[in-house]
Amino acid sequence: MPGAGGAECYPVIRKIDTISSNSYLIRTPDALVLIDPGGLAEQADHLISVIDECRKERYIPLVVFLTHAHVDHFLSLLQSSSLTDPELSVIALQEAGVIALREGDRDVTQAAILGLEITNIEIGLCLLSRKGASTPGIPATLTFPNGVTIRTVRDEIAGGSGAPIQREHITIGQGLEIDIFNTPGHSPDSICLRLGRMLFIGDLLFAASPGVAGIVGWSQDALLQSIDAIYSLVCGNEVDIVCPGHGRVISAATAKTMLVSIRKDVLTLGGIEELNKERSLDTATFAEECLEHVSELFTIMAGRLYYVSYVIEELGEADMAEHLATLIRSDTVDELLDSFSAFSEEYRSGKQQPIHLALKAAHVMAKIERSFDGAALGRIIDPTLVSRTGRLLSDYTTTLRGFSPPTESSLQNISSILEALIISNSVPACSDDDLLSSADDNDAFVQVLLARIGTPPLLKDVEVTFECPDPMLVAPIDLDRFCDLVTEILEDLVGTGAEKIQITVYKSGSFVIITITGTGCIRSTSEQETGFMRRACHNAGGSLIYDCSGATRRFEITLNPVQ
Amino acid sequence: MEITTATHDGATVLTLTGRVDTTTSADLEAAINQQIEKGNRKILINFSGVTYISSGGLRVLLATAKKLRNGDDRYALCCLSAEVHKVLKLAGFTSIFSIYPSEGEALAKW
Numbered sequence A: 001m002p003g004a005g006g007a008e009c010y011p012v013i014r015k016i017d018t019i020s021s022n023s024y025l026i027r028t029p030d031a032l033v034l035i036d037p038g039g040l041a042e043q044a045d046h047l048i049s050v051i052d053e054c055r056k057e058r059y060i061p062l063v064v065f066l067t068h069a070h071v072d073h074f075l076s077l078l079q080s081s082s083l084t085d086p087e088l089s090v091i092a093l094q095e096a097g098v099i100a101l102r103e104g105d106r107d108v109t110q111a112a113i114l115g116l117e118i119t120n121i122e123i124g125l126c127l128l129s130r131k132g133a134s135t136p137g138i139p140a141t142l143t144f145p146n147g148v149t150i151r152t153v154r155d156e157i158a159g160g161s162g163a164p165i166q167r168e169h170i171t172i173g174q175g176l177e178i179d180i181f182n183t184p185g186h187s188p189d190s191i192c193l194r195l196g197r198m199l200f201i202g203d204l205l206f207a208a209s210p211g212v213a214g215i216v217g218w219s220q221d222a223l224l225q226s227i228d229a230i231y232s233l234v235c236g237n238e239v240d241i242v243c244p245g246h247g248r249v250i251s252a253a254t255a256k257t258m259l260v261s262i263r264k265d266v267l268t269l270g271g272i273e274e275l276n277k278e279r280s281l282d283t284a285t286f287a288e289e290c291l292e293h294v295s296e297l298f299t300i301m302a303g304r305l306y307y308v309s310y311v312i313e314e315l316g317e318a319d320m321a322e323h324l325a326t327l328i329r330s331d332t333v334d335e336l337l338d339s340f341s342a343f344s345e346e347y348r349s350g351k352q353q354p355i356h357l358a359l360k361a362a363h364v365m366a367k368i369e370r371s372f373d374g375a376a377l378g379r380i381i382d383p384t385l386v387s388r389t390g391r392l393l394s395d396y397t398t399t400l401r402g403f404s405p406p407t408e409s410s411l412q413n414i415s416s417i418l419e420a421l422i423i424s425n426s427v428p429a430c431s432d433d434d435l436l437s438s439a440d441d442n443d444a445f446v447q448v449l450l451a452r453i454g455t456p457p458l459l460k461d462v463e464v465t466f467e468c469p470d471p472m473l474v475a476p477i478d479l480d481r482f483c484d485l486v487t488e489i490l491e492d493l494v495g496t497g498a499e500k501i502q503i504t505v506y507k508s509g510s511f512v513i514i515t516i517t518g519t520g521c522i523r524s525t526s527e528q529e530t531g532f533m534r535r536a537c538h539n540a541g542g543s544l545i546y547d548c549s550g551a552t553r554r555f556e557i558t559l560n561p562v563q
Numbered sequence B: 001m002e003i004t005t006a007t008h009d010g011a012t013v014l015t016l017t018g019r020v021d022t023t024t025s026a027d028l029e030a031a032i033n034q035q036i037e038k039g040n041r042k043i044l045i046n047f048s049g050v051t052y053i054s055s056g057g058l059r060v061l062l063a064t065a066k067k068l069r070n071g072d073d074r075y076a077l078c079c080l081s082a083e084v085h086k087v088l089k090l091a092g093f094t095s096i097f098s099i100y101p102s103e104g105e106a107l108a109k110w
Helices: A041-054 A071-079 A095-102 A220-235 A252-267 A277-314 A318-327 A330-348 A354-369 A374-378 A383-401 A414-424 A432-437 A442-454 A479-495 A527-540 B022-037 B055-067 B082-091 B103-109
Strands: A008-012 A023-027 A032-035 A062-065 A089-094 A125-127 A140-143 A149-157 A165-172 A176-182 A191-195 A198-202 A241-244 A409-413 A463-467 A474-478 A500-508 A511-519 A542-549 A552-559 B002-008 B011-020 B042-053 B074-078 B098-100
Touching (some): A023 A041, A041 A071, A176 A220, A191 A220, A198 A252, A277 A318, A277 A330, A277 A354, A277 A383, A277 A442, A277 A527, A277 B055, A277 B082, A330 A354, A354 A383, A383 A479, A409 A479, A414 A474, A414 A511, A432 A442, A474 A527, A474 A552, A479 A500, A479 A511, A479 A527, A479 A552, A479 B082, A527 A542, B002 B022, B011 B022, B011 B055, B011 B103, B022 B055, B042 B082, B042 B103, B055 B082, B098 B103
Parallel strands (some): A032 A062, A062 A089, A089 A125, A198 A241, A463 A500, B042 B074, B074 B098
Antiparallel strands (some): A008 A023, A149 A165, A165 A176, A409 A474, A500 A511, A542 A552, B002 B011
């Protein structure tokens, strides 16, 4: 370890997950220091075997530091008595974490959201206590049953944004020096530790990530202050290597860049909703709805592209057909959807927690988003299929981050919007005139031809009737989301074989009501799909009732009244 | 996904149960190709036990359509669940394939 007087570090670096953190075991002649034993019993067993190896020639006392009391950083302690036995080790934790553990707080420790149980752990050394702040500069020396002597001195250092941050300077035995910095935000008890030129920063780099930001105990103000302080520290000349609680070890320069970017993210998180067990459950439900719908939209888009490719190949344009197949990486997306489906099965059988499903969905959606060329696709197949998929992915990310999907409500004439939707879904995307006028330019002609094949009118084979006795009815709606919703309903009816669709708009009291009824359908909508549409209707500016009776299916949208 | 094969009046009926996903669409393609290699060129695929089809499954259906287009060949799908019907309809596939509500109605046309 650079600058640490011959200390050696044994890092246990794990693939990033919510189950267990990295661990860092440090050996000096005076003591062994373990930073974050992690969340898994096997990880603790492994660390104990290394500790035993270090003690082969003579006993060396152990001090365990927790960068914060989240279960993925400490749960293994509960399963390994040799790490918690006061005769063998001292456990050190920031004061807020000591209180959380003493009270068995399942929310602050994240045990509740991860479906885990915790029991009391005896903490030997309470770090950065409020009481200690009142005696800056006065050293205190403590001797523990495991034979270690720890000297502590409190002070504060200038934070990057001007506000000072609390520091506790610790000397273990004769010469192991550690600086402990109070860096709340990710949790109330988060600390960073500096040994020599290495800085151990716990989860500071992940504090703005979706599914992490907003967890119980998270604080935007505290986090900004902590980021500024640690940024200032890594910009100085005292740190070369930064060791995060998850993922690989990085250089101070990389940490600097990451902290700047994280700070920007944190600034956007004002008003974030708390990520507790209840919200994780809601998000998991939305994740399943979204992925089921994304799966359907994607399969339709890929199928539409196959269809265009098939027709183009029939016309003797094999090269063009081959090019079309590159616009969606279908195999990749299919594999992602299959992996989510398998994960969802595990969740339903109780093997996974809601937050795990929510995070898995985010991971899958991010990869799906990179697997198709939306702009090129939208020029060939129905562009609303592409835009709706994009909006869904974006809405999910927004929800996971702790915000409501953005909506823009404005007063709209409902009758004219519906009429325009019916017309646009009844005629080809490219008219005969478009086709003729492009005939002199080969590239333009191919593009029009592709769009004409790839975007058949949705209502082409369906008898649609529209009734709106009062053509001046207005209501406040999010126009794009409303059009998406009506298109979804029409697609659902057409896709399930409706022969006739009746759309009626009328006013009841102060509410504008739209009914869309399909007859000759071959099924009822599944619960999840209806849930998805209800949510979509809420975001569009109304509420949805669905009713199915035999081959007739009826959607009733009640729009919010004009305020 | 399970695939059971039966023969009716010279037609081969492949009945599918389960999900037609990345893995199983390859199994379906192999099962269809095996029949075509044996010279069985009247193929009906019964989807009565399928509620999910991936884009890989759609690709297999289309690839089969390309293989079975000689004068005496027959190729159709039947007993589609609403979920599968919706995907095929909105993808534009219903204009390529013959689709029937039941096995009997499909075979009666052959």
